[in-house]
Amino acid sequence: MNTCGRLDEHAKERKSFTKQAYAPGLKGPGPLGRIDFGNPALKPMLRMMADNMKKDTRAYHPPEGLRLRSLSVDNGNGRQIWCFVMEPEGEETRSLPGMLYCHGGGFFLPLQVPALRLAAKYAAALHMRIFLPEYRLLPEHPAPAAFDDCLAVWRQMMVRAEALGLDATKILLYGESAGGALAAGMAQQLLAECDVRPVGQLLIYPVLDDRCGRYASMEQSVDVAWPRSSNEQMWREYLRDITSPAAPLVPLRTDYSALAGLPPAYIEPQEIDILHDEAVTYAEALTAAGITVQLNEVSGSYHGFDAESDNAFVSRVIQRRLCAMKTMLESSSRQPRP
Template sequence: MKLSEVNPELRRAYWFMRTTPASSPALLRLLQRLPLQIPDGRAPAGMTLEKVRFGNAGGVRVYTPAGGGSGAALLWIHGGGFVMGSAAQDDRACFATAQELGVVVVSAEYRLAPEHPFPLPLDDCLDAWDWLQENAAAHGIDPERVAVGGQSAGGGLAAALVQRIHDERGTQPVAQWLFCPMLDDRTAANRELDAVRHILWNNRSNRTGWSAYLGTAGASEVPDHAVPSRRPDLTGLPPAWIGTGDIDLFHDENKAYAERLTADGVPTTFDVVPGGPHAFESLGAEAEVSVAYLGRAHRWLRERLG
């Protein structure tokens, strides 16, 4: 895939960032051994960041807007292909969402594969959901006004978490907010996609991530809640917003999931940005096309949260 295929407003953001360390298993293993040190993002005036430790993964980061918020909340899950990242990497985005919508954002830490394969990362996300529900009153949150969202692998975990909450819990999320979500391991098993060389997250990286999480990609059967797109019946899940770029590796699986949600009666918005590579709203956050895209996403979530 050539840089000329990228939206002109986003090309500068991807000039030097064409792929991720996950495309090289040796480099990925090296990076995973290094201590991850991401400085805390600076809180805008009047906002607070609280780090709460519990469970096996490190707990959550809580971003509270000035005045405490409207009583609604978002449980956010970071990306990284199941093998990289931490909640701190999304400080800027979480502060922005909390400030823009006037809601508390709770960002979950989760253990990474392959040392911690499925279901452990999803267990950690469920622990974060349970913590939020149990501590809602202390943070001025109505437990029935909580959405679940995430980006990339975090978007896939968010979709899986929504399914698991549907099956195992009482109070349900009011919405699922999914940015370029990693939903289907069968994409990684399609070797024909290796030749496309998608920008930032290509299919070789995708296979590394899914194989680390599941043990293999594209197996004939997978456990319940492991792969969101493999769930046969999506009836009863909360309204969904799914956003992606049309040159993202995940575009086709995101579109297919949006169509299945709609067919099963779930109100779904599918927002596609022409020339948008993977995670463009993060790497090219200042571009007009990203600002407009995030504006649409925020308006949708604001309506769902009330």
């Protein structure tokens, strides 16, 4: 496992989460992680919040040189999935590398502007098309709805690659937080089906396991961006119709021997995050299965820290991600496709 160095500009030693020892320059987390998404009394407020987020995404204008468009994707059962596409301007007829971006939000919240800002940076730097599906959300749609929607978008990207301007041999999977569970699970599902696979997976502070008590970082959950109580509530709601949770819906519930053959991975745990240890555990499992893994443990950072995408500290982390993406895309040109 290649750690590619640790972004350790703040602290050499791991510190208690309760001290909130954030890296200099970071503003600190917002209040979203402290909301009880399972509280019925909060449903009207949460619905209004989600509606406002959707309005913001539709009003977003990307930087010069990029365009943001939308398209409707058939999920295979006659239902349409709304999907944003971030892409370079003037490249409508050219085949470009692509990425499926599974956004975070605890399976409760829709695509948000910070994800679009990150997608814009990735699309501009790597000259690629990035697809961001608006998958179905809790509380109305528990698992496997979100997973099925993202998988349907992936399959349409493959089937319609030429029409969508995609080089199907150079497609990445990207997931942040809850989207990390979707991206990691999709990589496992595509491998099991011997389907067309991504050339790399990027998992950013990913949610990977519903068995919260297995990880020491879960105990250090006081006053952090995403507390254990919210994480447990999220999993209860997401898996409420699932009798026996298993992979790919819960990526770390997989048989580790089945991981061989997965695409290279970039995994990014944040130091001050209850999810830190499960991200490291998954990186170790992939490495043991012979998968190339770049583990970038970011010191002084917290869940959702990259919402400040123009922050100098965040910009350096983004450069690490871009480096990993570029390596994956370039390596795909030298490897035979399955």
